[in-house]
Amino acid sequence: MSSAPAILAAAMLAAVAVGQTYTSTLAGTPHDWRNRSSATNRRGEFCAVCHIPHVEGRPLDRTNEKLLWSRQMSTLNYTMYSSPSLNGLTSGTGNAQVDGSSRLCLSCHDGTLTSQLFHTNTNPGTRAPMSGSIRIGLPSTGTPTGDLTSDHPFSITYNWGTGAGQDPYLKDPNTLFGGIVAGQRIADVLEPSSIGPKVQCATCHDIHNNEVPPQAEYLLRIWNNDPANPSALCTACHDK
Amino acid sequence: MKLVSLTISILGLAALASAQVTLTPGAGIEFSRHNFANAAWNVSKPGETCGVCHIPHVEARATARVHNTLLWGRELSAANYTPYTSPTMQAVMGQPSGSSRLCLGCHDGSVALEMFGSVTATTTTFVTGAMKVPGKDNFDFGADHPISIPYLATDPGLRDKDTSRFGPTATRFIKDYLEGGTIVQCSTCHDVHNKDIVPGTNVLNTPPNPMNYLLRMSINNPGAESELCLACHIK
Numbered sequence: 001m002s003s004a005p006a007i008l009a010a011a012m013l014a015a016v017a018v019g020q021t022y023t024s025t026l027a028g029t030p031h032d033w034r035n036r037s038s039a040t041n042r043r044g045e046f047c048a049v050c051h052i053p054h055v056e057g058r059p060l061d062r063t064n065e066k067l068l069w070s071r072q073m074s075t076l077n078y079t080m081y082s083s084p085s086l087n088g089l090t091s092g093t094g095n096a097q098v099d100g101s102s103r104l105c106l107s108c109h110d111g112t113l114t115s116q117l118f119h120t121n122t123n124p125g126t127r128a129p130m131s132g133s134i135r136i137g138l139p140s141t142g143t144p145t146g147d148l149t150s151d152h153p154f155s156i157t158y159n160w161g162t163g164a165g166q167d168p169y170l171k172d173p174n175t176l177f178g179g180i181v182a183g184q185r186i187a188d189v190l191e192p193s194s195i196g197p198k199v200q201c202a203t204c205h206d207i208h209n210n211e212v213p214p215q216a217e218y219l220l221r222i223w224n225n226d227p228a229n230p231s232a233l234c235t236a237c238h239d240k
Numbered sequence: 241m242k243l244v245s246l247t248i249s250i251l252g253l254a255a256l257a258s259a260q261v262t263l264t265p266g267a268g269i270e271f272s273r274h275n276f277a278n279a280a281w282n283v284s285k286p287g288e289t290c291g292v293c294h295i296p297h298v299e300a301r302a303t304a305r306v307h308n309t310l311l312w313g314r315e316l317s318a319a320n321y322t323p324y325t326s327p328t329m330q331a332v333m334g335q336p337s338g339s340s341r342l343c344l345g346c347h348d349g350s351v352a353l354e355m356f357g358s359v360t361a362t363t364t365t366f367v368t369g370a371m372k373v374p375g376k377d378n379f380d381f382g383a384d385h386p387i388s389i390p391y392l393a394t395d396p397g398l399r400d401k402d403t404s405r406f407g408p409t410a411t412r413f414i415k416d417y418l419e420g421g422t423i424v425q426c427s428t429c430h431d432v433h434n435k436d437i438v439p440g441t442n443v444l445n446t447p448p449n450p451m452n453y454l455l456r457m458s459i460n461n462p463g464a465e466s467e468l469c470l471a472c473h474i475k
Contacts, residue, residue, distance in 0.1 A: 083309055084420060140298055152296035152311060169435060204296075225287030230270060230277030234290040240269050240433040
């Protein structure tokens with residue numbers, strides 16, 4: 001009995017001495033912005049480039065995006081993907097547009113806004129908006145037009161099934177997705193919307209690099225180049 | 241759907257054991273002649289079946305590649321074709337259109353198979369022999385069933401596209417296999433992805449026969465000989 005307090009004290013000392021250091025899974029990824037924009041990310045944070053815990057003075061267009069979003073939002077009008085064989089719906093009514101979390105991705109990736117436009121920053125700075133292979137939409141260089149007709153559709157419902165207007169070549173959303181998270185189903189990587197679960201950017205990509213296998217490129221949730229399981233990401237949903 | 245997935249899983253295990261592609265009618269592209277995931281000439285997207293033809297987002301590549309449909313990622317043929325003609329055909333074939341142009345990007349033999357992804361110029365591997373379409377030289381469709389032609393309701397030799405059954409699924413009709421509901425394309429008869437084919441029945445001989453040409457219906461089932469042709473043609 002007499003030794004119990006001593007042990008407890010020793011354990012507490014050890015805890016204090018060792019401390020706790022948390023390392024973000026973003027470290028080393030293309031989304032590791034700690035040193036990328038030092039002029040504006042003045043505390044060298046991981047999270048603050050996209051999120052903010054409480055409202056600080058900033059334009060209204062940065063609000064109402066949930067996820068404590070702190071970046072300026074793009075106002076580009078998008079031309080959505082279409083194809084004769086596409087059954088998914090982009091919108092229930094009116095003009096189809098990007099919605100949900102994909103709008104957050106496009107606040108950088110559509111190439112209209114600079115990376116500096118977050119938090120209280122209103123000066124776009126000197127760093128150019130995105131262009132090249134990391135830009136979503138045509139053209140990949142020059143002035144963005146919001147043309148998404150060359151990109152895998154997103155903000156579309158996962159319209160699987162064999163009925164009219166449904167895609168018989170999509171797998172049941174209760175099927176295991178096949179990523180590194182045990183038990184994760186296709187339904188778990190879809191995003192709820194008013195017209196049903198939707199495919200969004202985050203369906204294939206994990207921006208935070210928590211659920212990305214080591215071999216995968218582009219922060220994809222499944223390694224798509226496995227010779228023994230070719231195009232495993234595509235075929236996670238597509239029954240082809 | 242679940243039964244199909246289970247079958248694929250089992251076959252997938254079999255494929256792991258063998259480097260060679262297992263050819264199974266109806267089991268999907270991985271088990272077809274279009275599985276190029278581990279082909280020697282697939283230098284751009286090794287380990288991918290889909291990536292040989294499709295790309296999820298645009299990447300820097302030649303402007304000749306179609307951007308705006310089916311996420312196509314391959315170079316297209318620039319050939320000028322001689323259309324099929326016949327005194328008994330009511331429809332008139334022009335230059336190939338729609339999805340058939342995608343097929344011809346490999347099958348007319350003028351564009352190297354490597355021409356996708358990061359490869360922009362090479363002359364190494366081409367489709368030749370029986371897989372080449374058109375079969376005649378100089379891109380002449382004179383000896384090939386016409387494609388990119390309207391399925392004319394006015395042609396008395398053709399069945400009603402809205403009410404006549406077609407393909408392996410009991411609930412589908414000819415119109416379901418016409419592009420836009422009206423145009424005969426390569427995909428009318430062939431399913432490039434090896435899905436819309438009845439496993440084990442839609443083959444030229446006893447299954448599994450690798451040379452089933454990815455046809456949606458049989459041409460030599462005993463008792464239903466030439467059912468593919470006769471599904472459209474009243475003969």
